[in-house]
Amino acid sequence: MSRTNDTHSTEQPLPTSDRDVVYVGYRQSGQAIVEKRPGNERLTTVRSFTLVNHSPSGFEWGYGGSGPAQLACALLLDYTDNESVAHQHYITFRNEVVSQLSCDGPADCWHLTGDDIEAALAEFQDHHALAPDGGDPSPSLPANWSAVSRTDRTVFQRRDIDHYVVLGEGSEEWLLLLCAQGDRAYPVPLDHRTLPVKNDPAPAVQELVAESNDLVEPEEEDP
Numbered sequence: 364m365s366r367t368n369d370t371h372s373t374e375q376p377l378p379t380s381d382r383d384v385v386y387v388g389y390r391q392s393g394q395a396i397v398e399k400r401p402g403n404e405r406l407t408t409v410r411s412f413t414l415v416n417h418s419p420s421g422f423e424w425g426y427g428g429s430g431p432a433q434l435a436c437a438l439l440l441d442y443t444d445n446e447s448v449a450h451q452h453y454i455t456f457r458n459e460v461v462s463q464l465s466c467d468g469p470a471d472c473w474h475l476t477g478d479d480i481e482a483a484l485a486e487f488q489d490h491h492a493l494a495p496d497g498g499d500p501s502p503s504l505p506a507n508w509s510a511v512s513r514t515d516r517t518v519f520q521r522r523d524i525d526h527y528v529v530l531g532e533g534s535e536e537w538l539l540l541l542c543a544q545g546d547r548a549y550p551v552p553l554d555h556r557t558l559p560v561k562n563d564p565a566p567a568v569q570e571l572v573a574e575s576n577d578l579v580e581p582e583e584e585d586p
Contacts, residue, residue, distance in 0.1 A: 382477035386438060388424060388464060389472035395422045397434065399441065411437035414450050424464040424473070431461040442480050452487050454551060459483060503565060507581040508572055519568060523582040526553075526575045528568055537564045541571040553578070 386406065388397045397406040408421060415436050422437065423430025435457035439449035460483050464473045501510045504519065511518040517530040525544035530537065539556040554574055556567040 381442065382481060384442065384477045386475040387472055388422075388475075389466060395424065395430070397422055397437075406437055406441060408433055408437060411440055411449075414440065414446060415453070424461050427458055427462045431457045435461045438475070438480065442477065443484075448484070452484065455487055456483060459486070503569065504572055505576060505581065507576070519572065521575060524579055526579070528571045528575075530564055530568065536560055537562070537567070539564060539567050539571060541575060
């Protein structure tokens with residue numbers, strides 16, 4: 364993606380398509396400012412607050428925090444004019460795009476084009492949802508959890524809501540991720556554990572399963 368630094372441009376002709384839009388970020392008296400060009404229209408947090416409220420203090424970029432999350436949501440909402448798309452993809456957009464923006468160049472600003480956003484959204488379509496697929500009960504887990512067989516990883520799945528524990532083996536350690544699917548296009552992490560690969564991961568799996576059940580109490584089964 365081209366997130367090039369350049370001098371602040373003057374007024375330009377109206378765009379012929381959405382892809383002609385350019386978002387420009389810079390700092391003014393220490394405050395993070397984002398403008399939509401042409402037109403020099405300042406992007407605000409107001410509309411994005413109707414979807415998420417991560418950062419009442421405003422936008423940020425260059426890392427994976429709350430300010431960048433708010434900016435990611437605002438950018439997607441403004442560009443696509445689609446609340447569902449913005450809500451589904453803003454965390455990934457923050458992680459993949461907004462966290463990489465910087466004002467380190469001589470112009471002291473960053474540019475994000477419509478083509479950049481279109482390319483990012485196209486890439487996100489490759490993130491497939493974790494779909495409930497049954498699984499087998501495990502004697503080591505509560506009754507509302509089951510083990511799911513995957514070719515590339517082990518997944519433990521809640522039966523009553525879309526919570527998952529994903530177990531991945533690296534070269535030196537286990538990575539265990541508790542995540543929630545809900546109506547999102549990709550899982551949202553809730554908590555994680557890492558431990559040496561020589562250790563048995565079962566106790567850590569049980570901890571994350573218990574944490575999920577504490578966050579949202581299991582539904583009572585009909586007698």
